[in-house]
Amino acid sequence: MFAPSHFTAVLLFATFASVVFGITQRSTPKAMVRYGLYCWVMFVGVVIAASWVMFLIRR
Amino acid sequence: MASKVQVPAKTESQGFLYSALIAGWLVPGAGHLLTGRWVRGLLLFVSIAAMFWLGIAMQGKLYLPNTGDVLDMLGFAGDVGNGLFYALGRILDLGHGAVQVATADYGTKFIVVAGLLNFISAVDAHNLRIGRKI
Numbered sequence: 483m484f485a486p487s488h489f490t491a492v493l494l495f496a497t498f499a500s501v502v503f504g505i506t507q508r509s510t511p512k513a514m515v516r517y518g519l520y521c522w523v524m525f526v527g528v529v530i531a532a533s534w535v536m537f538l539i540r541r
Numbered sequence: 542m543a544s545k546v547q548v549p550a551k552t553e554s555q556g557f558l559y560s561a562l563i564a565g566w567l568v569p570g571a572g573h574l575l576t577g578r579w580v581r582g583l584l585l586f587v588s589i590a591a592m593f594w595l596g597i598a599m600q601g602k603l604y605l606p607n608t609g610d611v612l613d614m615l616g617f618a619g620d621v622g623n624g625l626f627y628a629l630g631r632i633l634d635l636g637h638g639a640v641q642v643a644t645a646d647y648g649t650k651f652i653v654v655a656g657l658l659n660f661i662s663a664v665d666a667h668n669l670r671i672g673r674k675i
Contacts, residue, residue: 484598485642494595495651498588502658505581506665509675 496525561670565663567624572666585662592655593626601648603627603636616649622656 486494504518565572570586573579597603604616620627630636636652668674 483600483642484595485644486599486647488644488647491599491644491647491651495592495647495654498592499654499658501584501588502662505585506661 492526492529496522500525558671559667562663562667565666566659569659569662572663573669576666576669578669589655589659589662590626592651593623596648596651596655597630597635599648599651600642600645601636601652603630603652616653619653619656622660624659
């Protein structure tokens with residue numbers, strides 16, 4: 483059984499989804515890497531921002 | 542004045558047109574392998590396979606087609622995108638263990654999203670196959 487922390491699950495999800503988005507949504511290798519990194523940063527960044535919002539609401 | 546419009550190259554239109562689409566659906570990345578993009582195919586296989594099997598390892602659920610619940614049917618539509626992985630999971634009787642950890646629901650989502658990502662991947666392979674994408 484694999485029981486990652488919530489944040490580890492986010493990192494895994496963002497990594498795998500970003501690889502697929504990068505490869506399928508762009509045509510050149512350079513653009514794929516750039517778009518994949520952009521997606522990864524957006525996935526993780528939005529999660530961290532939403533986490534802070536929820537923390538501040540609960541406080 | 543020179544035109545900047547790029548016309549897609551139609552170089553691989555021989556044979557069965559939907560081979561990359563079907564192969565990409567059955568085995569993640571196989572469609573890209575068929576079109577000669579083996580690095581992309583390998584990366585797609587690793588990403589989608591890891592997502593599916595980590596979802597199984599997290600005690601995620603494999604949806605069944607005929608439960609009568611609309612949300613279950615939508616989950617099945619996502620799951621079936623995993624192609625042979627889904628069939629293998631059903632054959633091995635995986636994906637319906639008792640939920641013991643909070644992240645099991647994440648596992649279910651991992652499996653569904655892996656299937657949806659594989660649909661995107663298979664369509665991308667088809668576009669490469671017919672020359673719509675370079």
